[in-house]
Amino acid sequence: MKSKSIFSCQACGHQSPRWLGRCPDCGGWNTIKEERHAPTGKGRPVGMNVAQSGATPIAKIEVIGEDRRLTRISEFDRVLGGGVIPGAVILIGGDPGIGKTTLLLQALPRLASNVQPVLYVSGEESPRQIKMRGQRLGVEHPNLLVLAETSLEQILKAVQEIQPAAIVIDSIQTVYTEQLTSAPGSISQVQEVSGQLMWFAKRSGVPVFIIGHVTKEGAIAGPRLLEHIVDTVLYFEGDKGHSYRILRAVKNRFGSSNEIGVFEMKECGLEEVTNPSQLFLGERSQRTTGSVVVSSVEGSRPILVELQALVSSTSYAMPKRVANGVDLNRVSLLLAVMEKRLGMHLSGQDVYVNVVGGMHIDEPAIDLGIVAAVTSSLREVPVEPGLLVLGEVGLGGEVRGISQAELRIREAAKMGFKRCLLPERNLAKLEPVDGMELIGIHEVGEALDVVLA
Numbered sequence: 001m002k003s004k005s006i007f008s009c010q011a012c013g014h015q016s017p018r019w020l021g022r023c024p025d026c027g028g029w030n031t032i033k034e035e036r037h038a039p040t041g042k043g044r045p046v047g048m049n050v051a052q053s054g055a056t057p058i059a060k061i062e063v064i065g066e067d068r069r070l071t072r073i074s075e076f077d078r079v080l081g082g083g084v085i086p087g088a089v090i091l092i093g094g095d096p097g098i099g100k101t102t103l104l105l106q107a108l109p110r111l112a113s114n115v116q117p118v119l120y121v122s123g124e125e126s127p128r129q130i131k132m133r134g135q136r137l138g139v140e141h142p143n144l145l146v147l148a149e150t151s152l153e154q155i156l157k158a159v160q161e162i163q164p165a166a167i168v169i170d171s172i173q174t175v176y177t178e179q180l181t182s183a184p185g186s187i188s189q190v191q192e193v194s195g196q197l198m199w200f201a202k203r204s205g206v207p208v209f210i211i212g213h214v215t216k217e218g219a220i221a222g223p224r225l226l227e228h229i230v231d232t233v234l235y236f237e238g239d240k241g242h243s244y245r246i247l248r249a250v251k252n253r254f255g256s257s258n259e260i261g262v263f264e265m266k267e268c269g270l271e272e273v274t275n276p277s278q279l280f281l282g283e284r285s286q287r288t289t290g291s292v293v294v295s296s297v298e299g300s301r302p303i304l305v306e307l308q309a310l311v312s313s314t315s316y317a318m319p320k321r322v323a324n325g326v327d328l329n330r331v332s333l334l335l336a337v338m339e340k341r342l343g344m345h346l347s348g349q350d351v352y353v354n355v356v357g358g359m360h361i362d363e364p365a366i367d368l369g370i371v372a373a374v375t376s377s378l379r380e381v382p383v384e385p386g387l388l389v390l391g392e393v394g395l396g397g398e399v400r401g402i403s404q405a406e407l408r409i410r411e412a413a414k415m416g417f418k419r420c421l422l423p424e425r426n427l428a429k430l431e432p433v434d435g436m437e438l439i440g441i442h443e444v445g446e447a448l449d450v451v452l453a
Contacts, residue, residue: 035182071107081255086205094236109141111166117143119164123150123174137269152177171211259299277304280357290377294369295408302411306356309373325355341397364392365402386418401425
């Protein structure tokens with residue numbers, strides 16, 4: 001069969017019979033490349049002899065229960081939803097050097113047993129390089145096998161011989177299948193390889209961890225279809241200038257998609273952080289203007305973080321609006337509410353908002369904290385150190401209720417906070433919390449009277 005030439009966008013997967021300078025779907029320039037391949041019609045990995053079974057009525061399917069396997073890294077297990085499901089395909093992405101390989105090298109040996117080894121497939125590093133990294137991390141498990149291979153057919157052949165308990169593919173962009181003639185990392189190769197790995201995992205019950213490169217925008221490189229194929233998508237976040245890392249689940253078929261795990265990078269590898277609130281508030285100054293403590297709920301865990309704002313006059317016609325860790329559009333909206341409802345003149349001021357510690361918060365419960373921090377910096381009045389600020393701010397200046405208020409407040413009480421500013425709607429539904437004074441407010445103006453008193 002003759003090979004067919006197809007022009008595919010490496011960003012979104014759009015296909016065209018001819019080359020185009022700009023993709024008509026995603027709008028990317030110079031993202032369309034020629035790929036030559038012959039359709040094989042094969043929907044399963046080569047050499048995988050698994051008997052086909054007919055369709056089964058759902059009422060006759062037996063469910064024994066979730067048999068999760070623990071990695072005994074509690075933060076990792078938490079993000080996965082309580083452990084690793086047999087046959088799950090887990091995609092882990094993050095910037096180079098953020099800690100993806102380190103985490104899997106630490107977790108993989110814990111899934112091995114005395115009779116079943118685990119397999120680490122490296123397409124980027126030699127076995128000696130993996131060995132050197134393992135020595136630094138203290139990973140010397142006899143049942144951790146390392147295979148330097150990029151051919152999918154050879155990988156599956158080795159898997160059939162070894163019968164591992166779990167597999168790591170590092171990385172998906174380096175693996176290719178001989179059924180296609182396009183280069184490794186191309187959109188057709190990534191789709192085909194990930195599809196065959198998914199087919200293998202579901203029928204064998206062996207969990208597969210896939211490491212994916214990320215683009216300069218922070219998304220996993222390759223087609224979006226890759227994230228749709230896998231069961232779980234995890235992102236490693238964090239600033240290389242800081243030692244802590246955040247593992248965030250953005251998709252999880254077997255657990256919460258809002259869960260995070262917090263780690264600290266040390267010489268001996270990644271170490272779990274059991275109390276993230278203490279970590280993020282450890283260096284907080286007590287009497288600095290523009291500093292407010294807010295609470296974010298990530299999955300099942302409340303985390304207290306410091307929110308900072310800096311307001312300074314500008315000599316330019318267009319003032320700057322910079323947000324780090326929060327949505328810039330949300331900050332602009334809140335500044336407009338402050339000007340309209342509170343009469344504050346911010347059109348001649350540069351406003352900078354930052355979440356300390358590299359956290360990214362995307363929930364409206366911190367709206368009131370942003371308003372309080374900006375006002376504190378503008379008026380040069382510090383916020384009380386022992387005050388927690390919660391609430392969503394509407395366009396009319398009203399403070400709306402938030403979710404899981406009691407969970408946030410109890411976490412603050414454990415950290416020694418004495419007062420909490422929250423919406424009246426939440427206050428009416430809460431039981432008294434020992435050692436915590438709860439102050440209900442209805443409008444944003446009332447909140448600022450309390451915060452800056």
